[in-house]
Amino acid sequence: MTETLLPAAVDTAALSPLALAFIGDTVFDLLVRGELLSRANQPVSALHQQATRRVCAAAQAASASALLPLLTEEETAVFKRGRNAHPGGIPKHASAADYHYATGLECLFGWLYLRGELARIRLLFDAIPREGGQTDAEK
Numbered sequence: 001m002t003e004t005l006l007p008a009a010v011d012t013a014a015l016s017p018l019a020l021a022f023i024g025d026t027v028f029d030l031l032v033r034g035e036l037l038s039r040a041n042q043p044v045s046a047l048h049q050q051a052t053r054r055v056c057a058a059a060q061a062a063s064a065s066a067l068l069p070l071l072t073e074e075e076t077a078v079f080k081r082g083r084n085a086h087p088g089g090i091p092k093h094a095s096a097a098d099y100h101y102a103t104g105l106e107c108l109f110g111w112l113y114l115r116g117e118l119a120r121i122r123l124l125f126d127a128i129p130r131e132g133g134q135t136d137a138e139k
Contacts, residue, residue, distance in 0.1 A: 082107025
């Protein structure tokens with residue numbers, strides 16, 4: 001049995017990379033928000049500002065670049081499927097390269113989540129450098 005909040009199992013192979021990124025965006029956002037909340041009780045506006053800095057395309061692209069050496073062959077293939085997807089439009093505030101890398105990261109996190117690989121998600125998330133260059137695993 002996989003660990004997800006879904007009412008039924010999902011065939012990840014049948015989903016497009018953008019569908020995987022759709023759920024992966026929320027998974028990544030939840031991890032960031034949970035981490036911020038666990039650090040200290042702060043005003044919601046401060047938490048929101050910090051979360052926004054961590055989930056923007058540029059920050060996610062940097063996170064993806066840091067994780068690439070840690071990925072298995074299969075995970076790398078999933079990341080590349082997301083990175084190479086055609087989203088239909090790039091937001092004004094993001095470069096095309098950053099947006100594609102961010103989509104790849106979201107695709108990977110969505111794929112892992114739908115497969116119930118929460119421990120792997122946590123391991124990868126903890127390996128992402130935070131402000132100051134340290135990862136959670138190094139703290």
